Amino acid sequence: MADEKTADEQHSEGSEANARMQELLKFTKIKPKAVELTGKIKVPDLKPNSMLEVKPQLLTVKEMLEHLGYPADGLVPNWKEVFLKKMDEILKKYRSVRLYMDICVKCGACVDKCHYFLGTGDPLNMPVARQELMRKVYRRYFTLPGKLFGSRFVNGADLSEELLVMWYTYYYQCSECRRCSVFCPYGIDTAEITMAAREILNSVGLVQKYMHEIIFKAQTIGNNLGMQSSAIVNALEFVQDDLQEQLEMDDIRIPVDEVGADVLFVTPSADFFASPHIESLYGYAKVFHQAGISWTMSTHASEGGNFGLFIHNYEHMKKINKRIWEAARDLKVKRVVGGECGHMWRVLCNYSNTMWGPFDYLDPNYKRPQHICELTLDLLKRGALKIDKSANEEFTVTMHDSCQVSRAMEMGGMPDGQYEIPRAVIRGVCHKFVDMPAETIRERTFCCGAGQGLLGDDMLPTRVKGAMPRMQAYYRAKQESGVNFVALICAICKAQLSKMFPTYGLPMEEVGGVHQLVGRAIVLGAKEGV
Amino acid sequence: MNGVMNGIKFMVDMYVSGIVYAALLVFVAGFLYKVYFGYYKTPQPLKIPQTPQPTTLGGVIIRMAGDVFFFRSLSKGTTLLFMAGWVFHFMFFLILIRHIRYFVSSVPEFVSALGNGAMGIASLLMVALIILFVRRLIDKKVNYVSSFADYFALALIMGIVQTGIMMHYEKFRPNIVEVKAFVLDLMSLKSPFLTMIMHPHSSPGNSLFITHLSLVAALLIYFPFSKLMHAGGYFFSPTRNMINNAREVRYINPWDKG
Amino acid sequence: MRTIECAGKKIELDEDGYLTNLNDWSDDVAKLLSKEDNLDLTDAHWEVINFLRSYYQQYQIAPMIKILVKEIKKTMGADKGNTKYLYQLFPDGPAKQACRYAGLPKPTGCV
Numbered sequence: 075m076a077d078e079k080t081a082d083e084q085h086s087e088g089s090e091a092n093a094r095m096q097e098l099l100k101f102t103k104i105k106p107k108a109v110e111l112t113g114k115i116k117v118p119d120l121k122p123n124s125m126l127e128v129k130p131q132l133l134t135v136k137e138m139l140e141h142l143g144y145p146a147d148g149l150v151p152n153w154k155e156v157f158l159k160k161m162d163e164i165l166k167k168y169r170s171v172r173l174y175m176d177i178c179v180k181c182g183a184c185v186d187k188c189h190y191f192l193g194t195g196d197p198l199n200m201p202v203a204r205q206e207l208m209r210k211v212y213r214r215y216f217t218l219p220g221k222l223f224g225s226r227f228v229n230g231a232d233l234s235e236e237l238l239v240m241w242y243t244y245y246y247q248c249s250e251c252r253r254c255s256v257f258c259p260y261g262i263d264t265a266e267i268t269m270a271a272r273e274i275l276n277s278v279g280l281v282q283k284y285m286h287e288i289i290f291k292a293q294t295i296g297n298n299l300g301m302q303s304s305a306i307v308n309a310l311e312f313v314q315d316d317l318q319e320q321l322e323m324d325d326i327r328i329p330v331d332e333v334g335a336d337v338l339f340v341t342p343s344a345d346f347f348a349s350p351h352i353e354s355l356y357g358y359a360k361v362f363h364q365a366g367i368s369w370t371m372s373t374h375a376s377e378g379g380n381f382g383l384f385i386h387n388y389e390h391m392k393k394i395n396k397r398i399w400e401a402a403r404d405l406k407v408k409r410v411v412g413g414e415c416g417h418m419w420r421v422l423c424n425y426s427n428t429m430w431g432p433f434d435y436l437d438p439n440y441k442r443p444q445h446i447c448e449l450t451l452d453l454l455k456r457g458a459l460k461i462d463k464s465a466n467e468e469f470t471v472t473m474h475d476s477c478q479v480s481r482a483m484e485m486g487g488m489p490d491g492q493y494e495i496p497r498a499v500i501r502g503v504c505h506k507f508v509d510m511p512a513e514t515i516r517e518r519t520f521c522c523g524a525g526q527g528l529l530g531d532d533m534l535p536t537r538v539k540g541a542m543p544r545m546q547a548y549y550r551a552k553q554e555s556g557v558n559f560v561a562l563i564c565a566i567c568k569a570q571l572s573k574m575f576p577t578y579g580l581p582m583e584e585v586g587g588v589h590q591l592v593g594r595a596i597v598l599g600a601k602e603g604v
Numbered sequence: 605m606n607g608v609m610n611g612i613k614f615m616v617d618m619y620v621s622g623i624v625y626a627a628l629l630v631f632v633a634g635f636l637y638k639v640y641f642g643y644y645k646t647p648q649p650l651k652i653p654q655t656p657q658p659t660t661l662g663g664v665i666i667r668m669a670g671d672v673f674f675f676r677s678l679s680k681g682t683t684l685l686f687m688a689g690w691v692f693h694f695m696f697f698l699i700l701i702r703h704i705r706y707f708v709s710s711v712p713e714f715v716s717a718l719g720n721g722a723m724g725i726a727s728l729l730m731v732a733l734i735i736l737f738v739r740r741l742i743d744k745k746v747n748y749v750s751s752f753a754d755y756f757a758l759a760l761i762m763g764i765v766q767t768g769i770m771m772h773y774e775k776f777r778p779n780i781v782e783v784k785a786f787v788l789d790l791m792s793l794k795s796p797f798l799t800m801i802m803h804p805h806s807s808p809g810n811s812l813f814i815t816h817l818s819l820v821a822a823l824l825i826y827f828p829f830s831k832l833m834h835a836g837g838y839f840f841s842p843t844r845n846m847i848n849n850a851r852e853v854r855y856i857n858p859w860d861k862g
Numbered sequence: 863m864r865t866i867e868c869a870g871k872k873i874e875l876d877e878d879g880y881l882t883n884l885n886d887w888s889d890d891v892a893k894l895l896s897k898e899d900n901l902d903l904t905d906a907h908w909e910v911i912n913f914l915r916s917y918y919q920q921y922q923i924a925p926m927i928k929i930l931v932k933e934i935k936k937t938m939g940a941d942k943g944n945t946k947y948l949y950q951l952f953p954d955g956p957a958k959q960a961c962r963y964a965g966l967p968k969p970t971g972c973v
Contacts, residue, residue, distance in 0.1 A: 165646075166646065167647065167649060167859060168646070168649065169646040170841075170843070172643070172646045173642075173841060173842075176638070176643075176834075177831065177833055179754075179831045179834055180749050180751075181685060181689065181746075182740075182743065182746035183677075184681075185749065197745070197749075202749045203748065203749050206749065229751045255654055256655070258678075259671065259675055259838075260837065260838045261671075263843050388649060388860065423850060424850045425651070425850070428651065428850065429860070432854050442852065443851070481655045482652070487851075487852075488659075489658070
């Protein structure tokens with residue numbers, strides 16, 4: 075039937091569909107409301123469609139869309155065809171997605187594990203229901219019974235504009251934090267499915283703004299903020315001056331683009347721009363200085379984060395990651411160390427070697443990228459840092475495990491290293507450390523509520539509701555043990571929680587980085603008289 | 605009269621042999637096809653093992669064994685689901701072992717030993733199934749995600765177990781010697797061909813036995829097209845079966861060998 | 863997307879209320895935008911806005927908050943050189959609210 079239509083007819087139908095879609099996905103500002111803090115995380119009753127209105131903004135800047143290889147004019151006229159082609163490609167390229175389409179038994183182990191479900195009660199935020207949005211399409215178009223007998227027979231769904239709306243809504247209410255997967259008897263990873271769904275939406279022209287604007291900037295300018303080299307240098311020089319002034323030392327430095335340094339240090343660009351992120355930068359500089367490690371930052375690899383991870387678009391992720399390894403080669407460093415960034419750690423450690431390895435040009439002792447916490451703990455253990463814990467006396471510290479670190483990658487080459495190492499660093503620089511309730515930390519940690527592309531202001535309603543479990547857990551620790559500082563190793567967590575704390579009625583200053591604490595406690599006196 | 609009876613007997617024999625072979629064929633071919641082409645042959649581009657992340661092959665095997673035998677991942681969540689699920693699977697497994705006695709001429713000791721507890725095992729299995737079924741109905745969240753297929757799979761297995769339990773009673777019991785002879789007949793290599801040329805083996809004429817067998821055949825045919833594929837699929841789950849050593853050993857993406 | 867009218871000129875804003883075209887900015891635009899939030903721009907506000915604009919012209923990005931704090935300290939006195947004071951001036955946060963009045967684009971990234 076479609077073949078009989080002229081190209082013009084098809085086109086005008088297409089633009090009508092696009093107009094309808096733009097209307098359906100129109101961004102509406104909703105005022106977020108925080109619940110009262112009680113210290114308890116209650117499983118809510120089902121509230122169907124309660125989050126249906128919350129949708130992120132669409133990216134409409136043609137230049138960016140074209141650069142990223144996505145349709146520049148919204149929904150493409152032949153979107154169904156494109157949709158299925160992309161889905162087929164992903165099913166053939168990712169075993170994870172292919173397998174997870176098949177093997178879910180809907181046992182319900184995951185239904186009350188998602189922070190967005192706990193915060194909203196919207197049944198489509200239950201991980202299995204979220205996955206079903208894709209499985210319905212899978213069963214209809216990619217299984218034999220579905221192809222033969224249609225969507226009713228297999229409990230599937232035909233492609234429709236309504237379905238696109240549901241996808242765009244609920245695959246952008248998942249922060250790919252993988253908590254549900256911990257409890258799944260088969261390890262079904264909703265993150266993999268969400269990533270695939272987002273890339274399929276991208277292919278038909280429904281591209282989320284926040285995340286893809288950043289992917290564009292990271293590829294063209296080199297960092298998520300879009301900071302030009304001159305601005306980076308200015309910011310880092312400012313921090314260096316500030317450090318020298320504060321400490322009355324003129325040899326503490328933040329080296330930039332120095333060829334031949336031992337360490338290339340890569341961190342999220344937020345660390346030299348935003349607060350409280352910047353405080354950790356002071357900490358890193360003090361660690362390197364005190365340990366006498368020659369290090370450098372790079373204006374080329376000025377970003378640790380890699381938003382390419384958040385969609386199943388291998389090319390984007392690879393391109394962003396490339397800058398780090400180019401910089402490592404060009405600056406002739408011996409090793410690469412990553413700063414406080416959650417998903418960076420996953421890409422840098424789990425994926426870098428696959429994408430750009432082998433790293434035979436690095437020091438054979440440090441063939442692998444290191445985490446700043448690994449480095450700091452090692453120095454602490456060796457006594458290379460002089461620490462005055464009383465500098466942090468005012469704090470009773472707890473730690474929020476960032477989802478991408480805690481459920482993806484080991485640290486220090488030992489089981490549970492990603493939990494133990496940052497905690498050991500904190501304990502090494504503070505007297506008082508208390509953990510939050512056990513069901514909210516380590517492998518069961520709750521996402522901050524804004525991870526993996528949901529940190530935009532347009533997502534505030536989702537962010538506020540998704541932060542609920544973490545906020546309740548923190549509040550409980552605060553009430554029971556007097557906790558007054560949460561230490562983080564992720565820039566997204568820092569940005570999200572420093573916004574959520576005031577929203578929930580807690581002081582913003584209680585949020586900070588692990589190396590913020592380290593920086594405060596390091597005594598830089600050992601070099602006196604040199 | 606005799607001719608009619610013979611005709612019916614022939615039809616029943618054809619049906620019983622036919623479904624057994626058809627079901628086995630669909631099950632084996634479908635299962636292998638899915639596992640080989642669907643899971644094994646589909647590349648996994650990146651390492652995505654999930655915490656707790658073993659860094660050695662041995663660690664991965666222990667982790668997966670924990671999941672397979674003790675449902676470790678599931679046990680982290682709801683206790684009722686974990687208990688019911690585990691009892692269901694484990695009792696089902698014991699009952700399967702118990703069925704070995706129909707397939708071998710000399711029954712091993714451990715199989716006959718299971719016989720003493722068979723009714724207890726089957727009853728536990730049934731209870732677990734009922735819990736799982738009722739849970740789907742009354743837990744609002746699970747009910748929301750359940751569809752016909754989920755109830756169907758449970759009902760099918762419940763039917764198999766129920767007919768199995770009923771055959772224990774004298775009133776419905778088939779002639780065990782006949783059953784065993786029939787099963788052993790079916791296992792002979794030329795039997796499928798005999799069925800094809802309309803020479804089926806004589807089957808036990810017990811309607812409950814035929815129902816039991818029919819339901820099993822239905823389950824086997826349904827298996828490769830359904831969520832029951834989790835049985836083979838689990839072993840390919842990248843969050844579970846990958847070694848977390850991406851920093852030490854370079855993992856090669858099959859479609860981007862660099 | 864919406865448009866506001868300022869001195870007879872139609873000015874386009876994006877979904878978050880930032881100028882789509884940075885050249886549309888004028889003092890009056892800043893006043894108009896702040897008025898929508900029931901905020902009267904004082905000299906202190908202008909100090910911040912002007913510094914943001916001059917920094918942006920040089921570096922194509924807003925200054926990091928510490929640079930801003932230091933600048934305010936320099937021009938307005940030590941007691942005002944802190945983040946708290948900036949939040950008093952711009953309750954939604956200097957990085958976002960002040961940038962919006964100053965006609966700078968919204969910062970992206972993990973901030």
